Amino acid sequence: MTTFLAAAAWAQEATASKEPVVSVAGTEDFEVRWYTPREHLADFPDSHGHVADYGEQVNRLTLLGSSKWGTLFAQIDEVTLFGDRYFLNDVSMCESQLVRPTTGDLACHTRYVNLEKVAWTQQFGGGNVTLGDAYASFGRGMAVDLDRNVDIDLDTSVRGVKAVFRPGAWDVTVFAGVLNRQQVAQDNPNALKNLAALPPGSERPAGPGISPDRMHGVAGLRLDRYGIGHVNAGAHVVVWDFVEAPGLEGLGELGSPDVIVPGASIEAIDVAGADLFVEADAFVYPTAAAWGGADPRTGHALYGTATLYPGRTVWLFEGKWYRDADYLNHPTGSELYRVAAPPTLAYERVITEDSSAEVASMNTLGGRVRVDLIPSGPALPDVTRSTPYLAVAVLRDLDTGGLHFNAVPETIVHPVIGMEVLSGHRVFAFNAGARADLRDDLQANGMDRQLHLDFDVKNPILGEWFTAISASGEAFAWGNNGALQQQDYVEIESSITAQRGSELALVWYTDYSSNPLVSSVGNLADRVYGAFEVQVKPTDAWTVKAFFGSYKAGIRCSGGQCRQLPGFEGARVAVTGSF
Amino acid sequence: MRIFGAVMLAVALAFVASPTAQASEAPAFTLRDTTGADIRLDAYRGKVVIVQFWATWCGPCKSEMPHLQKIYTDLAPKGVMLLSISSDDARSAVKVKPYVTGQGYTFPVLLDKDSSVTKLYNPQVTLPYLVVIDQNGQIAKIHTGYNPGDELHLRAEVEALLAAAPAATVPAPTVPTTAAPK
Structure with a gap:
């Protein structure tokens, strides 16, 4: 009866009000691709050429319902592999690469559908409460930084409860739940093929494709006080509880915290023309879970910035000292994501297999200064505005374990210059730098050296047509790495675009790599990759893309996380949009 | 198969519905x-609000911003508000104020370090991303990406909303709703 009355009241309200009671919006991202990688299994009895050909269809649907009772958000991902076959003794065989969980195993098909994210949020006053999936980030991200990283398609949320209260000048943020990693990779193959690693004649492994998630526990509390004169201050504590067993089985392991991170930050805004920020965190390890069984030590992370605005310049100073703090990220390393990340001070666009170690260093100390020369007045379309900058980072990396190629500590020196020019619809921007990783035994083992350049140029040509050219390249030379010695290399990525307004874009991509660590093979030549893409926008909200060709594999770092991305050769069609 | 079919149906419906379905309530934040x-978004009810999502690492976003500054300067007295939301995460949030200050932008720039608002408006995290909200708090238009000339369409849409329901002519309320350290 109560339900009936509530429904009646709801219906009455809907009739009385012309505004919709519930409004629904959403986004859709649908893609079909056919892989034809140039991989052949040595000595494998295959007479049909492309042994590893297969198709992949990926769909991501998000829905958002809004009403006075809050918003309900859901993200549903679906992936299907098809045509996933190989030939054994000239007999066509099927295989399934999406292993568990799966909704069905059909002939040469595997499909997986997952409710990746679901959240109900209600606003009250200036605050809000969320049940379900929410992101969490405190301070500069050193204690907790769970977010969506679009660049490399990582999305880890806290599935539980999160609330933000804003009484007066205070912010109180509290959350608790288990980690929920996005399972389906939208832009990358969900089937991991590693044929070259198989010995001749061996049976193909089933997977790994999508592996079961582990539901690590996390809870956090942060208090912020704004407007104490020019000062904002905050303090937090985050408790991590990592589990071993996948899925719901892991919940039974919760209850004994593995890492506790108390921390505090203070920010002063516009004090004598400067902005200041300092954060300090301690990393306490009650168990050895994050240390792989070794005796844990208490770690710390310090990070500070000072920004000054004298005359027509902006000076940004950053400093950090990070010791035994990154163990926090070890338990999720096998699941390819990090739960917290400090600012790196590194130019992430050119991070390599070796220099990525600095991102995840256990023991690093350093600073960076950047100065921008700025014109006067606001940036406006009819004013040509050039902002050159110079940045220099100096880092002392004392960690020689993990991903590090160097056996002794090193000092990293990395100057970068750049400029951004905006003039109406014309754009020119570039960044160029040189990095040297100077080992302490410089005479014996030398240094890693890197030169890099990237630029973007956009120029109107006729009517609504314009061109855009983007390119980035780097040359890397290794020091002496003994048994781990790698080959020096050059890598270039570029795109040339001819575009008519928003409606039509024609893009040509060219990649080059002489890096032997890159696992893909080019389609134009062994080291050269080419691809063509047409992008059409039939309405404001929808875009259709068709791609044919190849791009290279490689490491890509973004937001303090790095991921080895596989190369691609084949064709794909994508439809994205909102409604 | 049923689930797969349902997803495909949703795609089809989305296409059919897309021309009119943008008139939905703008989530509060x-x-x-x-x-x-x-x-607070609801402090600007009665105005046309342009919500821009951008990041310091996004080149097209930076190309778009001088044009947004121009629209803001011209139309704020007529009842237009521009809220620029930085999608930079906690680690790169330090870069936002120096960039905005260096470029001399005068519109408010908000920090969404944990993507709580981005998730509601722009779950694909396409950048730049513009949402035009009418005087009644309804989403009137969404723009993804930026290409030369897009600003002309944006201005026309905003002016059409102003003409349809003129807002109170007041200066752009850049003054925050709670005391700010200054």
């Missing part, structure tokens, strides 16, 4: 700006 001041 509150964020801190670069000085720590509280900015």
Whole structure:
């Protein structure tokens, strides 16, 4: 009866009000691709050429319902592999690469559908409460930084409860739940093929494709006080509880915290023309879970910035000292994501297999200064505005374990210059730098050296047509790495675009790599990759893309996380949009 | 197969519905700006609000911003508000204020370090991303990406909304709703 009355009241309200009671919006991202990688299994009895050909269809649907009772958000991902076959003794065989969980195993098909994210949020006053999936980030991200990283398609949320209260000048943020990693990779193959690693004649492994998630526990509390004169201050504590067993089985392991991170930050805004920020965190390890069984030590992370605005310049100073703090990220390393990340001070666009170690260093100390020369007045379309900058980072990396190629500590020196020019619809921007990783035994083992350049140029040509050219390249030379010695290399990525307004874009991509660590093979030549893409926008909200060709594999770092991305050769069609 | 079919049906419906379905309620939000001041979307009910999502690492976003500054300067007295939301995460949030200050932008820039608002408006995290909200708090238009000339369409849409339901002519309320450190 109560339900009936509530429904009646709801219906009455809907009739009385012309505004919709519930409004629904959403986004859709649908893609079909056919892989034809140039991989052949040595000595494998295959007479049909492309042994590893297969198709992949990926769909991501998000829905958002809004009403006075809050918003309900859901993200549903679906992936299907098809045509996933190989030939054994000239007999066509099927295989399934999406292993568990799966909704069905059909002939040469595997499909997986997952409710990746679901959240109900209600606003009250200036605050809000969320049940379900929410992101969490405190301070500069050193204690907790769970977010969506679009660049490399990582999305880890806290599935539980999160609330933000804003009484007066205070912010109180509290959350608790288990980690929920996005399972389906939208832009990358969900089937991991590693044929070259198989010995001749061996049976193909089933997977790994999508592996079961582990539901690590996390809870956090942060208090912020704004407007104490020019000062904002905050303090937090985050408790991590990592589990071993996948899925719901892991919940039974919760209850004994593995890492506790108390921390505090203070920010002063516009004090004598400067902005200041300092954060300090301690990393306490009650168990050895994050240390792989070794005796844990208490770690710390310090990070500070000072920004000054004298005359027509902006000076940004950053400093950090990070010791035994990154163990926090070890338990999720096998699941390819990090739960917290400090600012790196590194130019992430050119991070390599070796220099990525600095991102995840256990023991690093350093600073960076950047100065921008700025014109006067606001940036406006009819004013040509050039902002050159110079940045220099100096880092002392004392960690020689993990991903590090160097056996002794090193000092990293990395100057970068750049400029951004905006003039109406014309754009020119570039960044160029040189990095040297100077080992302490410089005479014996030398240094890693890197030169890099990237630029973007956009120029109107006729009517609504314009061109855009983007390119980035780097040359890397290794020091002496003994048994781990790698080959020096050059890598270039570029795109040339001819575009008519928003409606039509024609893009040509060219990649080059002489890096032997890159696992893909080019389609134009062994080291050269080419691809063509047409992008059409039939309405404001929808875009259709068709791609044919190849791009290279490689490491890509973004937001303090790095991921080895596989190369691609084949064709794909994508439809994205909102409604 | 049923689930797969349902997903495909949703795609088809989305296409059919897309021309009119953008008239949905703009989700409420509150964020801190670069000085720590509280900015609430519902404080601007009665105005046309342009919400821009951008990031310091996004080149097209930076190309778009001088044009947004021009629209803001011209139309703020007529009842237009521009809220620029930085999608930079906690680690790169330090870059936002120096960039905005260096470029001399005068509109409020809000920090969404944990993507709480981005998730509601722009779950694909396409950048730049513009949402035009009418005087009644309904989403009137969404723009993804930026290409030369897009600003002309944006201005026309905003002016059409102003003409349809003129808002009170008041200066752009850049003053925060709670005391800001200054």
